[in-house]
Amino acid sequence: xxxQAENISKRYFRKTGAANYFYAVQPVSLTLExxxxxxxxxxxxxxxxxxxxxxxxxLPPTEGQVRLGDRLLYTLGDAALSRLRNExxxxxxxxxxxxxxxxxxxxxxxxxxxxxxxxxAGEAQAWLDALGIGxxxxxxxxxxxxxxxxxxxxxxxxxQHPDVILADEPTGDLDDENTALALSALRGAAHxxxxxxxxxxxxxxxxxxxxxxxxxDAGRMAEA
Amino acid sequence: xxxxSLSRKNLTRKPGxxxxxxxxxxxxxxxxxxxxxxxxxxxxxxxxxxxRLGADIIVVPSSAQSKVSFQNxxxxxxxxxxxxxxxxxxxxLEVEGVEKAAPQTFLASLKADCCSIKIQVIGIDxxxxxTVQPWIARSYSRxxxxxxxxxxxxxxxxxxxxxxxxxxxxxxxxxxxxxxxGLDTAVYCNMxxxxxxxxxxxxKGISHKITSxxxxxxSAIYIKVQDGYDIDxxxxxxxGHIRKATAVRTRSMITGxxxxxxxxxxxxxxxxxxxxxxAFIILLLAFVLIIRERTxxxxxxRLLGTSRRMLGRMVLLxxxxxxxxxxxxxxxxxxxxxxxxxxxxxxxxxxxxxxxALGVILLLAAGTLxxxxxxxxxxxxxxxxxxxxxxxxxxxxEEN
Ligand SMILES: Nc1ncnc2c1ncn2[C@@H]1O[C@H](COP(=O)(O)OP(=O)(O)OP(=O)(O)O)[C@@H](O)[C@H]1O
Ligand SMILES: [Mg+2]
Numbered sequence: 001x002x003x004q005a006e007n008i009s010k011r012y013f014r015k016t017g018a019a020n021y022f023y024a025v026q027p028v029s030l031t032l033e034x035x036x037x038x039x040x041x042x043x044x045x046x047x048x049x050x051x052x053x054x055x056x057x058x059l060p061p062t063e064g065q066v067r068l069g070d071r072l073l074y075t076l077g078d079a080a081l082s083r084l085r086n087e088x089x090x091x092x093x094x095x096x097x098x099x100x101x102x103x104x105x106x107x108x109x110x111x112x113x114x115x116x117x118x119x120x121a122g123e124a125q126a127w128l129d130a131l132g133i134g135x136x137x138x139x140x141x142x143x144x145x146x147x148x149x150x151x152x153x154x155x156x157x158x159x160q161h162p163d164v165i166l167a168d169e170p171t172g173d174l175d176d177e178n179t180a181l182a183l184s185a186l187r188g189a190a191h192x193x194x195x196x197x198x199x200x201x202x203x204x205x206x207x208x209x210x211x212x213x214x215x216x217d218a219g220r221m222a223e224a
Numbered sequence: 225x226x227x228x229s230l231s232r233k234n235l236t237r238k239p240g241x242x243x244x245x246x247x248x249x250x251x252x253x254x255x256x257x258x259x260x261x262x263x264x265x266x267x268x269x270x271x272x273x274x275x276r277l278g279a280d281i282i283v284v285p286s287s288a289q290s291k292v293s294f295q296n297x298x299x300x301x302x303x304x305x306x307x308x309x310x311x312x313x314x315x316x317l318e319v320e321g322v323e324k325a326a327p328q329t330f331l332a333s334l335k336a337d338c339c340s341i342k343i344q345v346i347g348i349d350x351x352x353x354x355t356v357q358p359w360i361a362r363s364y365s366r367x368x369x370x371x372x373x374x375x376x377x378x379x380x381x382x383x384x385x386x387x388x389x390x391x392x393x394x395x396x397x398x399x400x401x402x403x404x405x406g407l408d409t410a411v412y413c414n415m416x417x418x419x420x421x422x423x424x425x426x427x428k429g430i431s432h433k434i435t436s437x438x439x440x441x442x443s444a445i446y447i448k449v450q451d452g453y454d455i456d457x458x459x460x461x462x463x464g465h466i467r468k469a470t471a472v473r474t475r476s477m478i479t480g481x482x483x484x485x486x487x488x489x490x491x492x493x494x495x496x497x498x499x500x501x502x503a504f505i506i507l508l509l510a511f512v513l514i515i516r517e518r519t520x521x522x523x524x525x526r527l528l529g530t531s532r533r534m535l536g537r538m539v540l541l542x543x544x545x546x547x548x549x550x551x552x553x554x555x556x557x558x559x560x561x562x563x564x565x566x567x568x569x570x571x572x573x574x575x576x577x578x579x580x581a582l583g584v585i586l587l588l589a590a591g592t593l594x595x596x597x598x599x600x601x602x603x604x605x606x607x608x609x610x611x612x613x614x615x616x617x618x619x620x621x622e623e624n
Pocket of ligand 2: 048049050094
C-alpha cells in the first residue's frame, strides 16, 4: 500500500524575528512506494522527526493530507487511526521506545497482541537473532544498552508486517557491523517483502541502501 | 497481550509504584471503615440504652438522687443500692397521667461464684414490667419462675447452669442479647426470688430495709406516661406526690450521653473527612507524578496502535486493582483494630457501645470498597484524560 503525503506542513508557535511562528516542516509532498527504501538526511533540528511523525499518523499536520491507500489518516477517528497504525504502520521512533515492564520478547510481540492476533514468537525470535540480540529475549529493557534497544525496536517493527516502516535514526547508537545488519534487514523488508521503508538517518552509508534520497534543510525538503 | 495482562504486568513488575497507591488507598479505607464502625457502634449503643430504659420517667429514692450515680449504673454497671418503701408504687399509680408503673429492686451482689466482676441483681415484677421483659422475650419465651435468672451477656454463666448468689442456688434460664451498656453485667429475677436473695443478704449483714415495719423494699419505679399527657407535668406531679423519692425524666439522663455522642460523632466525621481530603490530594499528586513518569511509555503504546480508550482502560484497571487491594487491606486492618478492642474503646469513651449487626458491617465494608475504587478511578482518570489530549508525536518528544 502506498503512503502519500500531499502538501503537508507543520507550523509551531515560537518567536522568530518578526513572526511568532515558524515552519518546522515547509509544505511538502512525498510518496512512499511499496518495495522501495526512501532515505531522508539532514541537519539536527531540520524537521525530519516532525515529518516522520506526521507520516506515521502521530502528529496532525497544520495543512495537507496523509493518505494510506484510499484512506485519509487524519480524518479517521482515534480508534480507527490507532488500529490502522497497529496493522499497517511500523514505527521505529527516535530514542528509547520500550515498555519497561515487558521483556524484550514481549515488547516485540506487543503490537501483534494488542488487538488479539495470535503471537508468532518464533518469528519474533528469528528477528532478534538476525539483529544479534536473540540471547536477550527474556531481559528487561532497563538492562539493555542503547544500541540493543534500537535493535529491539527494529525487530518489533519488522515483526509487525506493516505496509510502511518509518524509522527515525534506527542506527543512531550502532557500530558499523550492526548498522549494516540493521540496514540490510530494513532493505530486505522493502525488496523482499514489498514494504515501503522510510529511513531518517545521519549515516552517509545509508545512501547505499536507498532507492530514493532526500535532504532536509530548515524544514524544506529536496531530492538529494 | 490483552490490556488486562498488560495492566497486570505493569503492577507486578513495578511493585513499588503499585505499593504506593495500594498503601494510600488502604489508609483511606482504614479511616472510613474504622471510623464508621465506631460511630455506628456508639449510635447503636445509645439506641439500645434508650430502649432498655424504655420508660418516660424513673422514680428513685431521694438518697439516690444524684442522677450521675444512676446514670453510671446503666453505663458502667456500677452497682447501686438504694431502697424505698413499696408503698411508693401505689402512690405513683395514683398520679394522673401515669399509665404504667413497674417496680424494680436492685441488689449488689458480692462476688458471685460465677463471675469475676461484681454483678447487679435486678428483681422485676413480671405482671407490671414493660421494659425488661420484651428484651428477655427475645431469648426466653416464658416468664421467669422462682429462683430462675436471666443473665446479661457479660455474665459468665451458661443456660442451665446453677449459680450461687448469697449462697442461694439460682438457675440460669436465659442469656440476654448485648446492649452495650452496664446492664450487660446484670442478672434478672422475679420479685419472689429477689425477696429470698434480700433475706439471704441480710443474714450476711447487708441491710436494705428502709423502715423496719415494711417487708418489701423497691429501688426504682419505671413509669410510662399515658398518651396525651405532658411528661414534664406528670414528672413534677410525681415529685410532689411521693415522699422521699425523686422522679427523673429518662430523656434528661440520656441527653448527657447523646451530647457527648454527638461530640464524638462530629470529631470522628471530621477526622474521616480530613483523612479523605488529604488522601485524595496525595492520591491525585501520586497519579500526576506517575502519569508524568509514564508519559513516554504511554506515547510508545499509542505509537504501537493503542487507542485512547484502551489506554484509559489500562490506567483505570491498574488503579482499580490497587484500590481493591488497598481497600481490602485497610478494612482488614481496621477490623483488627476496632473489633478486638471494643471493650477498650467503650471504657475509654465511657459511652454505651454496641457493635452493629454483621449485615450492617458487611454493607459498610462493601461501601468502603466501592468508595476506594471510585476515588482511585477519579484520581487516575483526571491524569489519564490530560494525557490523552496530547498528540502521541508531541508526547514522544517529551523527556526523550
Ligand atoms: N512541539 C514543538 N513545539 C515547538 N517547536 C517544536 C516542537 N517540536 C519540534 N519543534 C521544533 O521543530 C524543529 C524540528 O524538530 P525535529 O525534531 O523535527 O528535528 P530533527 O530534524 O528530527 O532533528 P534531530 O536530527 O536532532 O532529531 C526544531 O527546531 C524543534 O525545536
Ligand atoms: Mg529527529
